[in-house]
Amino acid sequence: MEHGALPVFVSVLGLSLALCSSQTYVLDDKAGLGRVFDGVGGLSGGGATSRLLVNYAEPYRSQILDYLFKPNFGASLHILKVEIGGDAQTTDGTEPSHMHYENDENYFRGYEWWLMKEAKKRNPNITLIGLPWAFPGWVGHGKNWPYDFPDITAAYVVNWILGAKQYHDLDIQYVGIWNERNYDSKYIKLLRYTLDKNSLEGVRIIASDNLWEPIAVSLLLDPELSRAVDVIGAHYPGTTTVKEAVKTQKKLWSSEDYSTFNNEVGGGCWARILNQNYVNGLMTATISWNLVASYYEQLPFGRDGLMTAEEPWSGNYVVESPIWITAHTTQFTQPGWTYLQTVGHLSQGGSYVALTDGKGNLTVVIETMTHDHSVCIRPPLPAFNVTAQNAAFLLKGSFASIKELQVWRSQFNFKSKKPSFYEKLTPLKLLDGSFTLNLAEDEVYTLTTVTTGCKGSYADPPASAPFPKVYKDNFDVRNPPFTEAPDFADQTGVFEYYINMTDPGPHVFTLRQVVTQRPVTWASDADQTISVIGDYQWQNLTITCDVFMESVKTGGVFIAARVDRGGESTRGTKGVFFWVFADGTYKVTNDLAGQTVLAEGQSGTRAYGWHTLSLTVNGQYASGLLNGYPLWKNAVVLTPKNGWAAIGTHSFELAQFDNFAVVADK
């Protein structure tokens, strides 16, 4: 960082003004370069954050994917990180495992395979990363811990990587350990060994997707561990690292960051950390949790994605400011470019980075985000000041002869509320390798020799609209290649399409809950399974569904209304739950855990027979039908006042659902 305090001359409407406060920043590769850049990425999963995306109709679904992945169009992401589904709740839902059971393998579940292929279709160079949050119960032999049988866990993870190649021709380049949980050095070494043994020497290990310490210290003390790990991935590092991490000489990544509501302050957060993660913390990749906010907004961390696509039923999506902030870096760099050593802070606040391809191209990204307009969800942001300033840049070394730079600008304009994002300005002519910018607060500039930048656009998508008030799914019409029924968002357990080939009766195609053992969890999953659907504002409605229990002793299933929460708080979910059990009884409860009973009695229900349940909630009263006949009525429901509809089971058990229907009051 060289700050020469030279007075520079700025030409304003033909007048030359001497500005004593102006600073000069030298961009030079003479003294050597900084670290190799590894890219900017998005994280799908951790958990179920892309759930609703797959249910968008064309052309909207492809448009959203273009805004995320298409080079020189929108965010043009360099990295896609996905969850290796583990059948458990991992923030906004569960994602299915490729091995629900020990003797089961299926590489066509969920939507992450599809998403990786769509990303790669658009950008064949995209870097792919997999990371588990949770594991099926059998991996831990019933214990909530994946390291007692490290060979089983390593084989399970390596199977996912092999399956990606074998069934989808996807090369996973990096794999992690266990998201934001303990690591075990023995396991990491065994994972390295298992990868190598399967000819996956090229797959690099990221550890530990948590804090810088203690993994950095372990790497310094244990050479074998150090050989196994290529990248230290830290989460929400607040743009800083620790000296032990630098000392390891490993790549340092912010392997999960952002997680901030995607309004303009969210865009400001993203602009600040994309630059300052390198300037302050030498991080060479930053990955946004999450990629795209495609989950019901009332689930935890609603809209904490680079853009919003949470209404497949209307087709509406919103290209939010973080998409264009990403473009400022991604469209003018590639993984493999190198940071210059001359990066740093601006004298009146803000920061600049410069990168080169080593072949003469130069990209400079400058941000002047003020404190209050760039606060991220975490960690707390210490106070700092940013004011308008003139910044002079002087290009030296290989860049001294550059004559022209393309200019892209975003202005958040918080005061006027009329932001302008990623605007292409007239190219800047350079005189003797120098130029001066008149920087206001809350701006982002890219100055670059790269001429391929482009602000992509499509016609406006359809207007936002609530979830339809009349909704039916008999699970007969499917949406290949997906294994999940549209808009059902599993919060505990996994609900998959099922085909019963034995008998062609009326229930050949059903939806089946398939998790039969409590997973090795990441959150404190509920003891019941549940999948939610619909409009969180629903109050008065009738839900009807055919149900089929497959557990003779402990079987129990429910349909529910006014379900008030999901994600990591699913365990405490309240609502109106209508249960029937295989022992011939029914219950109506005010909560998923079944602690507040509103009604109960005999139902004659049993396993291995289909029953039709119907639940009507109106104001303070609820009533239920079994096979079309009243079973209970006028149960008093004071709270919750509104919420989603849901289906689920009493325990981790097999059960099926068919002919799901909701009619909500107009």
Ligand SMILES: *[C@@H]1O[C@H](CO)[C@@H](O)[C@H](O)[C@H]1NC(C)=O
């Ligand atoms: C992929 O990388 C290669 C080699 O760096 C480059 O030539 C090519 O243009 C890249 N493709 C895209 C779509 O970025």
Ligand SMILES: *[C@@H]1O[C@H](CO)[C@@H](O)[C@H](O)[C@H]1NC(C)=O
């Ligand atoms: C910059 O990159 C482009 C390709 O994007 C290449 O054609 C050009 O030669 C590079 N070098 C300079 C100095 O622009």
Ligand SMILES: *[C@@H]1O[C@H](CO)[C@@H](O)[C@H](O)[C@H]1NC(C)=O
């Ligand atoms: C920011 O500026 C204000 C007003 O000049 C000053 O009181 C405050 O100490 C400054 N804060 C920092 C962190 O420099």
Ligand SMILES: *[C@@H]1O[C@H](CO)[C@@H](O)[C@H](O)[C@H]1NC(C)=O
């Ligand atoms: C499949 O259908 C047959 C015939 O109705 C039934 O006996 C069997 O229990 C069903 N199996 C499953 C798993 O649904």
Ligand SMILES: *[C@@H]1O[C@H](CO)[C@@H](O)[C@H](O)[C@H]1NC(C)=O
């Ligand atoms: C639900 O029904 C109650 C009782 O009829 C009524 O007071 C309330 O306004 C209804 N809610 C909606 C959203 O229609």
